[in-house]
Amino acid sequence: MSEALLSLRGVRKAYGAVEAVRGVDLDIGAGEVLALCGDNGAGKSSLVKVIAGAQAASSGTMTLRGREVAFHSPEDALRGGIATIYQDLALAPRMSIAENVFLGSELTRGPLGLPFPRLLDRRRMMTEALGYLQRLNPALTDMARPVEGLSGGQRQAVAIARALRWKAELVIMDEPTAALGVRETAQVLDLIRRLRGEGRAVLLVSHSMADVCAVATRVAIMKAGHKVIDRTVAGLDPDMLAHMIMTGQGTEVAPAG
Amino acid sequence: MTALLSRFGTALAGFLVLLFFGAFAENFASPGNLSLILKDTAFLAVLAIGFTLALATAELDLSIADVASLAAVVTGALIQGGTMPALAVLAGLATGLGAGLVNGFAVTVLGVPSLIATLGTAAVARGFGFMITQGVAFVGRWPREFTGLARGSLLGVSNMIWWMAAIGLLAWVLLKRTRTGLHMLATGEADEAARLAGIRTRRMKRLGLALAGLLAGVTAVLLAASLSSAAPNMAGDHFLYAIAAVLLGMTMIEPGRPNIPGTLLAAFMLKALGNGLVLLGAPYYAQDIALGVIITGSVALSSTVMRRAAFTKRLNLRAAA
Numbered sequence: 289m290s291e292a293l294l295s296l297r298g299v300r301k302a303y304g305a306v307e308a309v310r311g312v313d314l315d316i317g318a319g320e321v322l323a324l325c326g327d328n329g330a331g332k333s334s335l336v337k338v339i340a341g342a343q344a345a346s347s348g349t350m351t352l353r354g355r356e357v358a359f360h361s362p363e364d365a366l367r368g369g370i371a372t373i374y375q376d377l378a379l380a381p382r383m384s385i386a387e388n389v390f391l392g393s394e395l396t397r398g399p400l401g402l403p404f405p406r407l408l409d410r411r412r413m414m415t416e417a418l419g420y421l422q423r424l425n426p427a428l429t430d431m432a433r434p435v436e437g438l439s440g441g442q443r444q445a446v447a448i449a450r451a452l453r454w455k456a457e458l459v460i461m462d463e464p465t466a467a468l469g470v471r472e473t474a475q476v477l478d479l480i481r482r483l484r485g486e487g488r489a490v491l492l493v494s495h496s497m498a499d500v501c502a503v504a505t506r507v508a509i510m511k512a513g514h515k516v517i518d519r520t521v522a523g524l525d526p527d528m529l530a531h532m533i534m535t536g537q538g539t540e541v542a543p544a545g
Numbered sequence: 546m547t548a549l550l551s552r553f554g555t556a557l558a559g560f561l562v563l564l565f566f567g568a569f570a571e572n573f574a575s576p577g578n579l580s581l582i583l584k585d586t587a588f589l590a591v592l593a594i595g596f597t598l599a600l601a602t603a604e605l606d607l608s609i610a611d612v613a614s615l616a617a618v619v620t621g622a623l624i625q626g627g628t629m630p631a632l633a634v635l636a637g638l639a640t641g642l643g644a645g646l647v648n649g650f651a652v653t654v655l656g657v658p659s660l661i662a663t664l665g666t667a668a669v670a671r672g673f674g675f676m677i678t679q680g681v682a683f684v685g686r687w688p689r690e691f692t693g694l695a696r697g698s699l700l701g702v703s704n705m706i707w708w709m710a711a712i713g714l715l716a717w718v719l720l721k722r723t724r725t726g727l728h729m730l731a732t733g734e735a736d737e738a739a740r741l742a743g744i745r746t747r748r749m750k751r752l753g754l755a756l757a758g759l760l761a762g763v764t765a766v767l768l769a770a771s772l773s774s775a776a777p778n779m780a781g782d783h784f785l786y787a788i789a790a791v792l793l794g795m796t797m798i799e800p801g802r803p804n805i806p807g808t809l810l811a812a813f814m815l816k817a818l819g820n821g822l823v824l825l826g827a828p829y830y831a832q833d834i835a836l837g838v839i840i841t842g843s844v845a846l847s848s849t850v851m852r853r854a855a856f857t858k859r860l861n862l863r864a865a866a
C-alpha cells in the first residue's frame with residue numbers, strides 16, 4: 289500500500305467527558321479490505337462516524353487522496369467518495385424501499401424528454417433499486433413497500449444497496465452482517481470481495497472473526513479508543529484474532545490450545 | 546379494503562356530513578352557495594398549503610395567520626398611499642417571505658423549536674400590524690388592477706379558484722415530483738437518516754418555513770384585494786381553520802403524512818361545515834367547538850391509522866414468509 293486513499297492522523301472524538309476515540313492513525317488504500325475490530329464500546333462506530341462526516345472529530349487530520357479534508361456533513365464525505373452503512377442503518381422507516389435506496393441521490397428526468405424541470409423518475413428508481421437488491425436479497429421484489437415493515441436482514445440489504453448506489457471509492461460498513469443469516473452473510477462477503485476486485489477500498493467493522501478472516505486483507509484492533517494493533521490478516525485464524533482482541537496484543541503469541 | 550378505508554375514510558365521513566347539510570340545510574347545495582364555499586376555501590387553502598409545506602419538514606408555523614395579517618396591512622398601507630399596485634403586492638409577499646426566513650433562521654441557526662419561534666414571530670407580526678394601522682383598518686376605493694387579483698374571473702371561474710388550483714398544483718409537484726420535495730418529506734420523517742444520506746436537512750426546514758411565510762403573504766394580498774381593505778388580525782379567523790385543514794388532510798390520501806390533496810379536500814370540507822352550520826342556524830361558537838374536536842380527533846386518528854397500517858404490513862409479511 290504505497291499511496292493511501294485515506295489517512296487519519298491523531299484523530300480524537302470526545303462526547304463531552306466521554307473520550308471515544310483517543311488519537312488514532314489509520315491508512316486505507318485502494319483495493320484493500322481493512323477490518324476494524326474491538327470490544328463493544330472500543331470506539332469503532334465513533335471513528336466510522338468521523339470518517340463519514342456524520343460527526344466532527346475533536347482533533348486530528350484526515351487526508352483523502354493526498355489532500356487534507358474536513359468533512360462538515362455526511363454530504364461532504366459522500367461527495368468525496370466515501371459511502372457508509374451505519375450500524376443502526378439510518379433508514380427512513382415510512383418511505384419505500386426504492387426511496388430509501390435512492391435517498392440523497394435520486395434519479396430525475398425532464399418531462400416529455402425536456403431538460404427542465406427535473407422531476408423524480410420513480411419508475412427508473414424502482415427498477416434500478418430492484419437491480420441493486422437482487423444480488424443482496426432476491427426475495428425482496430416490491431420496491432414500493434415501506435421499510436418499516438421489513439425484517440432486520442431486509443433492512444440491512446436496503447442500507448447496503450443505498451451505499452452501493454453512490455459508487456464510492458471507500459465503502460464503510462459498520463457491522464453489515466450483524467442481522468444476517470448464513471446465506472445473506474455469504475452474499476455480503478461476496479459483495480465485499482467484488483468491491484475490492486473493482487479496486488475500491490472497504491472499511492469493515494465486524495465482531496465476526498470468521499468474516500474478518502474470510503475477506504479482510506488487514507486488521508486494525510481498537511481498545512478503549514486507541515488503535516492497539518494494525519497488521520495483515522495473512523496467517524491469522526479466527527481464534528488468534530479473538531485472542532488479540534481480548535488481550536490487545538500478541539501478533540507473535542501462539543494460538544491457544 | 547382497509548387500505549382504502551384508511552386513505553379515504555375521513556373524506557367519506559366528510560362527504561356524508563355534506564349530504565346531511567344538503568338534505569337539511571336549505572340552499573346548501575345550491576350552485577351559488579357551493580361556489581361561495583369554494584371561493585371562501587381558496588384563502589384558507591393557500592394559507593394551509595404553506596402550513597403543509599412547513600409541516601412536511603416537521604416544523605410548525607404558528608405565525609402564518611398573524612404574518613398574513615401584517616402582510617395585508619403592509620400592502621393595504623401602500624395601496625392606500627397611492628403606491629403602484631405591483632409594488633404593494635411585492636411588499637406584501639416580501640413581508641411574508643421575510644417572516645418565513647426569520648422563522649427558518651431562528652429554528653435552524655439559533656436552535657429554537659419552531660413551536661416557540663413561530664409563536665414569537667406571530668406576536669411580533671401582530672404588534673407591527675397594530676403599529677402600522679394604529680388600530681384602524683385601511684379601507685378605500687382601491688384600484689381595479691389590485692382588487693381584480695381576487696375579484697376577477699377567467700373563463701367564468703373566479704380568480705380565487707385559479708389561484709388555489711395553481712398554487713395547489715405547484716405545491717403538489719414540489720412535494721411529490723421533485724428531489725427537493727422528497728428531501729423535505731425525508732427531513733420531516735427521519736431527520737437523522739436524511740442527514741446521513743447527504744440531505745441538507747436544515748436547508749429543507751428553512752425552505753419549508755420560507756414557503757409557509759411566502760404563502761401567508763400570498764393569502765394576505767388576495768384577502769386585501771378581495772375585501773378592498775386591510776386590518777390587523779384580518780387573517781386571524783383562518784388560523785385554526787388552516788391548522789385543522791392540514792391535520793384533517795393528514796388523515797386522507799396519504800394517511801399520517803402532510804399532503805397537498807388532503808389539505809385541499811379538508812379545507813373545502815371545513816369551509817362547507819362552517820357554512821352548513823351557519824345555514825342550520827347553529828350558534829357562532831359551534832364552529833370553534835367543531836374545529837377543536839376535528840384538530841384533536843384528526844391527530845388521534847392519523848396516529849392510530851399509521852400504527853394500524855404498520856401493523857397490517859407486519860402481519861402480511863409473516864403470512865408470506
Ligand SMILES: Nc1ncnc2c1ncn2[C@@H]1O[C@H](COP(=O)(O)OP(=O)(O)OP(=O)(O)O)[C@@H](O)[C@H]1O
Pocket residue numbers: 303306307308326327328329330331332333334335375
Ligand atoms: N453519541 C454519543 N454520546 C455519548 N457517548 C457516546 C456516543 N456514541 C458513543 N458514545 C460512547 O463512546 C464510546 C465508544 O462507542 P462506539 O459506539 O464508538 O463503540 P463501538 O466500538 O462501535 O461499540 P460496538 O461494538 O458496541 O458497536 C462508548 O463508551 C459509548 O458509550
Ligand SMILES: [Mg+2]
Pocket residue numbers: 332333334375462
Ligand atoms: Mg459500533
